[in-house]
Amino acid sequence: MPVLVTAAHHPLARRVAARILEEGGEVRVTADGDVGLLRAQGAFVASATPDDEGRLEAALADVHTLVHVGGGIRTADAGQLVADAEVVARAATGAGIRRLIALSLPGAEADAGDPLRRAKAEVERLVADVPCQTIVVRVGLLDTPWLRDALLTAGLAPELLATPVRPVRVDDLLELVAAFDRARASAPEGHLQVAADGPVARSVAGYLDRVTGSSAGRGSRLGRRLPDAGAVERLVAVLDGPWDQDDEVASGRLLDGWSFAEVEPAEPGPAG
Numbered sequence: 001m002p003v004l005v006t007a008a009h010h011p012l013a014r015r016v017a018a019r020i021l022e023e024g025g026e027v028r029v030t031a032d033g034d035v036g037l038l039r040a041q042g043a044f045v046a047s048a049t050p051d052d053e054g055r056l057e058a059a060l061a062d063v064h065t066l067v068h069v070g071g072g073i074r075t076a077d078a079g080q081l082v083a084d085a086e087v088v089a090r091a092a093t094g095a096g097i098r099r100l101i102a103l104s105l106p107g108a109e110a111d112a113g114d115p116l117r118r119a120k121a122e123v124e125r126l127v128a129d130v131p132c133q134t135i136v137v138r139v140g141l142l143d144t145p146w147l148r149d150a151l152l153t154a155g156l157a158p159e160l161l162a163t164p165v166r167p168v169r170v171d172d173l174l175e176l177v178a179a180f181d182r183a184r185a186s187a188p189e190g191h192l193q194v195a196a197d198g199p200v201a202r203s204v205a206g207y208l209d210r211v212t213g214s215s216a217g218r219g220s221r222l223g224r225r226l227p228d229a230g231a232v233e234r235l236v237a238v239l240d241g242p243w244d245q246d247d248e249v250a251s252g253r254l255l256d257g258w259s260f261a262e263v264e265p266a267e268p269g270p271a272g
Helices: 011-022 036-041 053-059 078-095 115-128 145-153 170-182 204-212 229-239 246-250 257-261
Strands: 003-005 027-031 044-047 065-068 099-104 133-139 191-196
Touching: 003 011, 011 027, 011 036, 011 065, 011 170, 027 036, 027 053, 044 053, 053 078, 065 078, 065 170, 078 099, 078 115, 099 115, 099 170, 115 133, 115 191, 115 229, 133 170, 145 204, 145 229, 170 257, 191 257
Parallel strands: 003 027, 003 065, 027 044, 065 099, 099 133, 133 191
Antiparallel strands: none
């Protein structure tokens, strides 16, 4: 049965769709931008803005699994994440899908200290209310070129550079989502919250030293994308954490996603 990935014009969602296509099944995507490569790879593309509930529900006909990536730490409007999730939840309910997988963040709680985590908590609530099997994956700090550039050029305070993080490779996250899609018969029913921390804890500065050879404030900015003031402010808010989910896994509140899916994550390195 088909899988649908929302907003595949965004880089991470596009890569999720491409990885699931490699599994050999039918993949559908909604997009509000250029996804010509996915179309060429065999994906069925439904042109739709994130608020086009009717088009999304139509695209979900006979779909087994919907994968909703949503926005990450680059999100300029956290409230839009909630609005998009409301559309996804209503369309998924109307279409009668059997599984919904959504990405979230460690520490996504209604009383979290930053707007992004508060919005993600509301997204998680909306996902849990959809009448099908639902899986929320709380992904640690995702190692991307944008993140590396932003951390190097944002002028972060020393105390923020000392924040412990558990960076996650994008390729490992893709394998995790693909594994959950494959495990249609064996995955637990109901609502499941999954932790996906990186395998090694480092300070922000230590992470940058490992993947770029430079700490924030050191090294050349040549060729790097400089974030605007608003992006820096949002990055500072979300970087404060929390990023470590070991206690929640140990208490049974969160499932360790890597163990369940039998995926062995690697620490991000200079090549990504």
